[in-house]
Amino acid sequence: MSSPLVTGAPIVSLRGLKRAFEQGGQRIEVLRGIDLDIMPGEIVALLGPSGSGKSTMLQAVGLLEGGFEGSISVAGERAEDLASDQRTRLRREHLGFVYQFHHLLPDFNARENVVMPQMILGVVRAEAEARADSLLTILGLGQRLTHRPSQLSGGEQQRVAVARALANRPTLVLADEPTGNLDEVTADNVLAEFLALVRGEGSAALVATHNERLAAKMDRVVRLKEGVLV
Numbered sequence: 620m621s622s623p624l625v626t627g628a629p630i631v632s633l634r635g636l637k638r639a640f641e642q643g644g645q646r647i648e649v650l651r652g653i654d655l656d657i658m659p660g661e662i663v664a665l666l667g668p669s670g671s672g673k674s675t676m677l678q679a680v681g682l683l684e685g686g687f688e689g690s691i692s693v694a695g696e697r698a699e700d701l702a703s704d705q706r707t708r709l710r711r712e713h714l715g716f717v718y719q720f721h722h723l724l725p726d727f728n729a730r731e732n733v734v735m736p737q738m739i740l741g742v743v744r745a746e747a748e749a750r751a752d753s754l755l756t757i758l759g760l761g762q763r764l765t766h767r768p769s770q771l772s773g774g775e776q777q778r779v780a781v782a783r784a785l786a787n788r789p790t791l792v793l794a795d796e797p798t799g800n801l802d803e804v805t806a807d808n809v810l811a812e813f814l815a816l817v818r819g820e821g822s823a824a825l826v827a828t829h830n831e832r833l834a835a836k837m838d839r840v841v842r843l844k845e846g847v848l849v
């Protein structure tokens with residue numbers, strides 16, 4: 620099912636995406652020709668068993684690694700035509716990331732962790748703090764703004780990571796098992812809040828998971844099997 624928000628040109632286009640790894644003299648073809656379009660505002664679940672290549676695919680779309688064959692377009696720009704600094708700009712302007720483990724900066728509090736990526740883009744501090752406080756409050760952390768990651772629960776840490784990913788109003792959020800480290804009830808709550816926030820912001824998302832139940836809450840499900848989407 621497509622989201623009613625889906626309009627216009629795709630925010631991501633993958634054509635013939637391939638990735639192989641050489642390991643111990645063996646060649647493993649992980650991605651063997653992926654074609655995928657994600658439309659603005661569309662939330663897509665990427666399902667597949669462990670080792671099927673979900674993280675590898677997210678790394679490709681996130682412009683984080685080389686070594687891919689095929690074409691990757693983000694926001695209308697072909698990654699293979701860009702120099703490394705232009706890819707970094709494209710990533711900062713358009714993409715937000717949430718991982719299974721929060722990767723928050725341990726010496727900075729919740730608010731500062733959400734302020735940081737905004738300041739890298741040149742947002743003035745007062746504005747960045749207002750945005751951080753607003754996102755964290757929506758996620759139920761209005762009373763936790765000055766807590767450091769070690770003073771937060773696992774679910775709270777992951778909510779801060781969600782706020783950080785959304786801070787710069789990304790056109791696309793890439794999430795790799797974003798609730799995989801949480802118990803079932805907390806995972807459901809954090810995922811529901813994540814989806815509501817992404818929808819409210821009008822961002823698109825590609826969410827890797829091996830959880831069918833969570834995938835069913837998204838607009839569309841694609842499945843990675845033997846290196847291709849089925």
Ligand SMILES: Nc1ncnc2c1ncn2[C@@H]1O[C@H](COP(=O)(O)OP(=O)(O)OP(=O)(O)O)[C@@H](O)[C@H]1O
Pocket residue numbers: 640641642647649667668669670671672673674675676829
């Ligand atoms: N840098 C690398 N060098 C060699 N092999 C790699 C490398 N990165 C990934 N692989 C292999 O590629 C395959 C896909 O890995 P990937 O992490 O993309 O799977 P995944 O679907 O995200 O799995 P999981 O759900 O367990 O996170 C695995 O077999 C893995 O061993």
